[in-house]
Amino acid sequence: MNTLGARSIHLSLVCYLASALILMPHLPWLLVLVGGACGWWRLRVVQGLASLPKPRWVKLILLLMVLLTLCLSYSMDLFDKLVNVVMLGYSLKYIELHQRRDLEVFVLTGFFLASFSLVFSSQPLAAVLALLVCFIHLLLLLTLDVRLSFKQGKMLGLWLLAMSPLAVALFVLTPRLAPLWKMPRPDTAQTGLSEVVRAGDISQLIRSDKLAFRAEFSQAQISTSLYWRAMVLDQFDGEQWTRSALAKQIVEPPDAPLTTLPSYQLLLEPASNNWLATLHPSVLNGSGAQFQADGSWLRSGDSFARQLLRFGQLSDAELQPLPQAEQRRLSTLPPGTPDAVSRLASQFSAQATAQSSVLRTEQAIAAMQQWFLAQAFVYTLNPPAYPAWLGVEDFLLRQQRGFCVHYAQSAVVLARLMGIPARMVTGYLGGEWQQPGLRISVRHYDAHAWAEYWNGQRWLRLDPTAWIAPDRLEFNLQQSPSTAAQWQNIHSWGQGLWYSQGLNQLRLLMAQADFWWATWVLNFDQTRQLSLFSRLLKRLPGSSLWMLTTSLLLLGILLSAVALAKPWRWRLPPAELRALRWQLYLLERHDIHRRSGETLDQFVARVALESPKHLAALRQTVRAYQQRRYLE
Template sequence: MLAQELQLSRRWQQLAVALQFSILLLFQNAFTLWSSALFLLLFGWLLLRLYQQAEPLSPRQINWLLAPLLLLLFWQARSIGAMNLMFHILLLSAVGRSFSLKLRRDAIQLLWVQYFALSCGFIFYQQMLMALLIFGLLALNLMLHFQLFAPNSSQLKLKPLLKTVALALPIWLGLFLLFPRLPPLWQMPNQQQASTGLGSELDPGSIERLVQNDALAFRVSFNGPPPARELWYWRAKVYEHFDGRRWQEHSRFDRRQQQLTALATPASSNSQNRLDYQVLAESSFQRDVFSLGLPLSWSENLQPRPAALLQSTQLISQRLSYQVSSLLSPLPLVANAERQLNLQQAGNSNPRSQQLAMQQQQQYGSDGHQLSAALATLFREQAFYYTLEPPRLGADAIDQFLFQTRSGFCSHYASASAMLLRAAGVPARVVGGYQGGDWQASQQYLIVRQRDAHAWVEYLQDGYWHLFDPTAAIAPERILQGLAQALSEPERALLSGWQPGWLQQLALQWSHLDYLWSVWVLGFDQNQQSVLWQQLAALLHYWPLLVAISLGVLSLLMAYTLLRYRQQRLRQQQAPDHWRRQVLSVLPPPGQSAEPLSHWLNRLATANPGQAELLQQLRQHYEQLIFAGNQQAAYPLQQLIKRERKQLRALKRP
């Protein structure tokens, strides 16, 4: 019976179902609650049938089972999304195949479907831990593949497996480095809003909700020493439309700005304030990216936006690595329309705040520097409080904040400051992004988390947008040390994340490994591959030296291989079994395989008196070599066997 006709063991089928359940967990980002529950019911029924040792379903029964489920998936295709629908169908085909498994040949298609499904897991996850998990599941599927064709009693041997991996590793590395890097062929569908990060509008409370999330936002490595911490203002959003309560992005941010590269003069580009850095942004399902100051140049996967912002050319559904060169200086005004846009006010809302702004304008004029300094003094010297749990505000939110509650977070202070500056005749806008981060001195990179989300103000003075952060006046610890240092002890408990201890350190060390994985593996894109090809092309100028080195290395390898072969051959020649086989190869086989060779030669000499002398010489050389340990007898024994082969083969058996 062929191996493919043998029946599958229950253990093999149980492992296959467990692997499919792992695939379901991997695809949770693509599954809805009802579809996950549906697949759980299928898995439960499948396990029950395995426990009861029920007969496999026929193809007709499988069709009746899967057809309604497939129609239900197509009916929900619009809400699921085309790409996610493919993942549903992929897993459904694997589960359906499991209901009909009986013989080993039935499982071949299932294994290849599971290979493909596990590989699709990299669409959802780029973290190193998840990559190790997916590789582990692929190894489990490979083991199932081995058990499918191997005899039942055979075991997977580790040493040959490691040799195979060692031989395949250079090939895999060469393909990874030299095979053309293709851009993404698709984007994940059905992400109507960002899963993390800032939204398109900013109202009191939006930042507070975000900073209670300890998830990674992005990581940064600098080409050189990092700038001072008080300069870590990572711009992502600019809010210019104010309705009296909330700030929103203007419609101009939906159009691409082409003239951004011309904003910086050649003199400013060579300034000491220029900073080069690489950002590794986490998946946010937005297009906005993070940059410092005025971007001068950026990677090909980015494009400019108004207000000196940058965005990704595609939705950030996976980790995104990009490089930026920025100038740490005020941003130049692009056009007079930008000035007029940021002077607009929200009608008759917040009357008390407008009256305060008019009083300040009478005292300081429309000088943005003096007005912002006056606002900082107001927040610092009067009874204002920085808190993560501010009171709820009504329609005239700015009036309530400035004259009643006087407790708020960064969005409260930024919103009030921008409104007061506009009312005093100074163009101003609110900027959303991130401030600060955790600098990893040992690894030389910056970790920025969602809890570092921040809002501040940019006001126009003398043709440049200047940064003003009212939070620095009310809570300077927030800027210089981080959010936790600016909060009270009860409010720190609202921040998620590891508590201090060995678990926190372990998580941090793993984060370092994950960062290296992302930079050197996931971040190896077309640009880096082009640089590698250029470096390899530059080495061609030294081709005589490279050829000489290659020939030398190849000669050493061949000499080593030849030496190992001769040593192995010598050990074989020294072994008694080897020479016994050599002698018996030209003699009639003995009646008993365990009969001593010397005894068999003596019996042959008695039965063949004409060849007795030849047989005695053969016996003497053999005994000198084997029993006396005389290695010099090996050569005459070998020559005698070769020279007298025909006569020895013609001997009669006794």
């Protein structure tokens, strides 16, 4: 028996489309199309324009749809397959959507799909869309008992808003315990930097404006040139740069000295690798990362979701000797070095005449810098191809147009040819300030490469890009005067519009909202919860943790109760009405009740017969009320 009306089916189609939209990037379009067709067929059945299929046809359709879903999701990861199976059940539910319990199952499945969308994306907009989908499903559930109207939808929305203070209190107070099980993460993480770098690899990252991480400083930063050091590439085979086994060794981090610079925290985005980009040198406050022999940090664990890590930036790196064997390894190059490049390096070495090895190294590096500045080098986002060793010669002596990785590679090669230990470093440079000096966002197009050389006492940073394009130290690629036009040309018109000056304020506002969401909601772990409680207890001396927890919970209940009761809309009834209610109350105590549908005049006439002694007071009160109610 069909108990659902066309209005409920229409709204269920809206629910289906809303659920499909928030999951569309992860669903086969054919599956969504089949679900829409099933909903349209159910609507025609309710309207009497179609009939129910026979059971054997229903079984055949179910079998075909299951096989189709398995084929379409064969190459997907486990979580995407799970979502597709649930979406299949959600779509085929239209075949038997004709009773109240069927619609309830349909709504509950919609809630599950809305929660699945938050696994794919943890942005504030994704949470808003998921809440909107849940709200539409609640409206669908409401149609089972009332005739849906704008007033009913408004009332449901106000009730949900009224319960939000209690929900916030429960979120803050509920113990943040480790999960008993983990849902399989979808394979949607960003690629980011790689352990293997060829000339031109990093230039591919500038085409992506995806967020890599955010940083927030405890005190305002004076310097605008922030080098986020991710990994060290110290092996070169003539074509590509890789990391040695020595650099990958996990070691104990250095002890923090008594004097440190202001601390900072990194809000890391989901990633497919475990690299951390930090200011060098830094020390980890807490857990969640491992320290490597080359001074870089790795994220701990086997999955890399959004994570909040806190670091203290050290004032300077410790002076540690570099073994002679390691110095020789980092000063050698594979066979095939072009003769012209070797002669150029010899020219720089000849200008280093100081007695001290440290001074000779600095003189050789200074000579190399002067040569670069005297040439017609150009920093470009569209460099030509420079394959292997011939590419180094072609870049230095003929084309002289390249990206940061070409300059860094050339500096390392020239330094090694001069007998100076050197290595390439990849990471990010700068970022976009949301709050100048305090909060910055770093995206993939901020990827950068530079060099480090050993001066005989310590490792020093060497960035040839700063010689050729000094404005790159102050601005990112889409803001720098020398690269802004190039950056716009290699990106879509949508990205260009989003990063335009007209939408800049809106974009920064949304980035700030996302930072707040990720910090206080997504990363509100046990450490942050206890820290919040500690700060509250300091502001409330003498209060115990139990009293604080109870007070916050009661405050949430009180705010929700006030929002539901709306005391600001209360109006004191007129004196005549209050007097009439009092008389009716007194008569009820004498077992004289006003009957349903009985007018006041009829009630007065009946009281005159049943209890004459109460007649005078009741008649006077009724007369005063009627004059106020009907004559004024």
